[in-house]
Amino acid sequence: MELANRTGVEEFILMGFGVGRKERFLLLVFFTILYVLTMAENLTIIILVVVDTHLARLPMYILLSNFSWLEMCYVSATVPRMLFDLASPHGTISFHSCFLQFYVFFSLGNTECLFLSAMALDRYLAICHPLRYPKIMSQDFCYVLVATCWAIGFLWHLLPVVLISKLSFCGPNIIDHFLCDPVPILSQACPPLGIAPNVYKIFMNAVVIGNVSFVVLSYSVVTSTLLKASNQGNRRKAFSTISLHLVVVTLFYGSVAEMYLTPGGESQAEVKKAVTLFYTAVTPFLNPMIYCLRNDQVKEALGRLLKKKERLLRRMVTV
Numbered sequence: 288m289e290l291a292n293r294t295g296v297e298e299f300i301l302m303g304f305g306v307g308r309k310e311r312f313l314l315l316v317f318f319t320i321l322y323v324l325t326m327a328e329n330l331t332i333i334i335l336v337v338v339d340t341h342l343a344r345l346p347m348y349i350l351l352s353n354f355s356w357l358e359m360c361y362v363s364a365t366v367p368r369m370l371f372d373l374a375s376p377h378g379t380i381s382f383h384s385c386f387l388q389f390y391v392f393f394s395l396g397n398t399e400c401l402f403l404s405a406m407a408l409d410r411y412l413a414i415c416h417p418l419r420y421p422k423i424m425s426q427d428f429c430y431v432l433v434a435t436c437w438a439i440g441f442l443w444h445l446l447p448v449v450l451i452s453k454l455s456f457c458g459p460n461i462i463d464h465f466l467c468d469p470v471p472i473l474s475q476a477c478p479p480l481g482i483a484p485n486v487y488k489i490f491m492n493a494v495v496i497g498n499v500s501f502v503v504l505s506y507s508v509v510t511s512t513l514l515k516a517s518n519q520g521n522r523r524k525a526f527s528t529i530s531l532h533l534v535v536v537t538l539f540y541g542s543v544a545e546m547y548l549t550p551g552g553e554s555q556a557e558v559k560k561a562v563t564l565f566y567t568a569v570t571p572f573l574n575p576m577i578y579c580l581r582n583d584q585v586k587e588a589l590g591r592l593l594k595k596k597e598r599l600l601r602r603m604v605t606v
Contacts, residue, residue: 296456298379299475302463303372304560315373321572322366328575329355332585339588346429347409351578353433354402358571361395364388365567369465385467390448392466392567396543398440400498403536405432407505410532414525415512447490450483451476463556468563499540506533534577535570542566 304314336342336352343349368388372378380388412420451469457477464471473484509529516522546562579585 296382296460298381298460299385299467299472300379300461301372301465301467302461303369303378303465305557311373315370318366318373318568319370321568322362322370325362325568325572325575326359328572329359331589332575332579335585335588335592338592342584342588344426345584346424346426347406347413348584349426349429350402350406350409350433353436354399354406355575357395357398357402358574361392361399362568362571364392364395365466369568372465380467385462385472386448386452389451389467389469389472390444393444393448393469394441397443397494398436399539400494401436401440403539404498404501404505405436406532407502407536408432410529411505411509414509414529443494444490447483447487450481450486454480454483464560464563466563466567470559495540495543502536502540531577535574538570538573539566542570 304311306314332355333352336348365388368380409424412424416423447469451472454473454476456475460475462468462471462475469487473480473487476483506529509525513522513525513529516525542562542565546559546566
């Protein structure tokens, strides 16, 4: 992807949070700990699914392990740079690095939207078509679904990023944010902006509204099916599972809609930063706990793994 800029702007200045030195230090410590815990949580889920032969065969956990890998990439696309700027405020970022972050960050966000839809499809097939579920949601189909999510996610925002990168920028080259977000970037561009802002909005609205509609429709059908079910135990277990999924969906799409689908002026700049910080740093930390907190299969797999390690340590000690 070749990025061109007619005005010769070589770097942007990320303003960050606009707080004092003491507050920056506290934020640095807090988000460093949060980042480490997020990576550890998601890596634990991946290891459990890969090591446990039972979980590795189940489509839901194939999707969940890939979702955890996605969360690790997603948080790494923004948080390390944010931590660097907290340690050295008003840090500069090169023009090409800024647009690379923009592209990777939004591509991972698109992929997350698609993964949430894929997980909704998995629950729909498992609950509404249980007899056909093993045949439809085979391992091969699941891997194709995962690859499709990644491919579409990284192709979807390629055109808007290239169009925005080719605009002229008048300056000042100051981005009032802690990452290279398209809204403050577009505010630096010289008129006329052409079709770039409209293309960006169309692509953004399409991916969010399309996936939200699919998720809402899927879980509406699932809920209707469960309400008609006669087995109280199965109904309660299924409701417990989809309720966790809905919490993750609500956290992610609620913050994204607030950030990109609602109008906001300069007075809301700090609010936008807080919302962005929530879905870039906080939700990747919460998602593993939400998915696994009441998941008996994950707890059992973790118990089996810990017992294996305990037996291995005992053998090493005896030897």
